[in-house]
Amino acid sequence: MAGRNGDERRGQLTLRDVSEASGVSEMTVSRVLRNQGDVSAKTREKVLEAARMLGYVPNKIAGALASNRVNLVAVIIPSMSNMVFPEVLAGINEQLEGTDLQPVVGATYYDPEKEEKVLYEMLSWRPSGVVIAGLEHSEASRAMLANAGCPVVEVMDVDGEPVDVAVGISHWRAGYEMGQEILSRGYRRIGFMTTTSEGDHRARKRMEGLERALGEAGVTLADQIFYSGNSGFAKGREMTNEMLTRTKDLDFLYYSNDLTGAGGLLYCLEQGLDVGGDLGMAGFNGFTLLEGLPRVLATTESCRRETGIEAARIIAGQHVFEPGADRRIELKPTIRAGDTMRPKL
């Protein structure tokens, strides 16, 4: 009656099957398979052989329940199709490589309600850690994160209060610093093109930082465009054309994204504009795959991979915080001037 398995039940193999095949107890098989505790070499060999023969694959569901340990890391990002997030994920993946942790990915599509649902779903697997993009979440989400009972790392932003730990760059500062950079090169009539959808908060913070830097020099944005939809070369061309047409004396174009920036760059070069001289241009992110454009677009390297790596280190317990220390890890983005800005004054 009890424990019948290994036959009718989907033909799923259990420890019991391996145990019977190798003539030792289930516990010993378990030990061998987890490489845990002392087992004699002879027994180990016997068990491994039997497991191999049968094609046994352990059931982690049962294992996790029994041991109260789950090797999954929940990763919650806004979207898969914006290159930025897979890059963070790649960093996480890379760092988790050495450990036995596995990332599980969920997408929120920039929707707080969807985020709540995904988070709930993820937490119901009792993961060993949560990595979630951004610092802005619904109240319910924050409550769930606070009670998750595992490390929670909010990534890609440090301008705010994290639930537990935050890793990323300050987008406000990134905007501010690029603003200063632009001014330091003598540009004053600045046009800004930004997405409304890409994590909203981060793009907004960059814009606020930018405006502050300009404001301190008594400069205001000469023009701006908010777009939605995918960022690509075509979008950059189109917006650039529009902006240059309607606002005549611009001397700098700042894009919230390298891809639109690159599109704009190509457009301006075709128009024969003096890019890197009278007309300055900059993007944001530092996508390496763009290296090789006719000009190197000025940009802010946003440390995406490093963010992922650092987040994973925290989850994996490889980063220890001093008690009382700031639990925000602010990575330093670097501005790459490229050759689309004229020299400093």
Place this chain on the structure above:
Amino acid sequence: MAGRNGDERRGQLTLRDVSEASGVSEMTVSRVLRNQGDVSAKTREKVLEAARMLGYVPNKIAGALASNRVNLVAVIIPSMSNMVFPEVLAGINEQLEGTDLQPVVGATYYDPEKEEKVLYEMLSWRPSGVVIAGLEHSEASRAMLANAGCPVVEVMDVDGEPVDVAVGISHWRAGYEMGQEILSRGYRRIGFMTTTSEGDHRARKRMEGLERALGEAGVTLADQIFYSGNSGFAKGREMTNEMLTRTKDLDFLYYSNDLTGAGGLLYCLEQGLDVGGDLGMAGFNGFTLLEGLPRVLATTESCRRETGIEAARIIAGQHVFEPGADRRIELKPTIRAGDTMRPKL
């Protein structure tokens, strides 16, 4: 002694806690939370209220073990950093949206041994389905897939025998058709640049198809370069320079990737070459984010998102195969001539 929980054990809430708080049995709570079976409106309300108050999140580990149902889909891809795979993943994600299935991603880094490990790891969660890139796997991997006890979809290639189902384009055919296209436009001295790492098999199959098409017209490749490392504009420029330098009379450059192709395109334009006239060029994949280059690069649209969508449909049981039908779903890539090839003869 038995069942002590809800206090010392990490403070993790269980059904028992909700049950006590709402004054009904655990079973009833379980029913309410799963929206399953008949529960009176009054009880339901009481339970939901208690769960909300406590901030209870169900434990799917336990649920999965008890019910033998797991809502995870294992997705195994070579890499996160090659744009192609996140795009397939995005398709999967999109299609799974309506269902209660969740993708779990693992990367193999083009290493069959690593693939074996990741697969083993994934299967130990007893997922509801497996989506894995490519048709070439180690024998052990194939055995695991065959015994997975769930739908297995091999994606991005249909040139071979799938374990269960295959979804994707025929890379051989893609290469063959581009070969024909190139010939039909009167090009004869063709240089080919391809990666050695990107899924090897698929790039190889494209090359074989290409060579066959050329061979049928008595043409052989005039030159070729195999590169490894990341595909980007810079790599494309560099290779193009090298190839054009060492082989003088090339009239067509075919790249295994749009990104390197785009780099080559920019290079050739700068050199003042007659791109789209005497010199033809083509890439592969159809990355939409590249729309907006000075010329539209000819390419083969490789149906990445559709592949993901179709794979997810199969896993979700939304695609029913007639018994005996071909279990390979061959998506039809389309050649986009762009304006980097001269008109057909």
Place this chain on the structure above:
DNA sequence: CCCTATTTTGTTAGCGCTATAAGCCTAGGC
């Protein structure tokens, strides 16, 4: 060869949930 220290193996009792069957109501028919 006995006895203890150590290594190796086995037994027992759940992990938190759900399937199943059983129980308890309230209605309704005779």
Place this chain on the structure above:
DNA sequence: GCCTAGGCTTATAGCGCTAACAAAATAGGG
């Protein structure tokens, strides 16, 4: 009032594995 039907609720028994402890086998010392 008795009995059955049905709606709602609870009790019982695991799911496949591992922690913790118990037992057996082996090794070592006198």
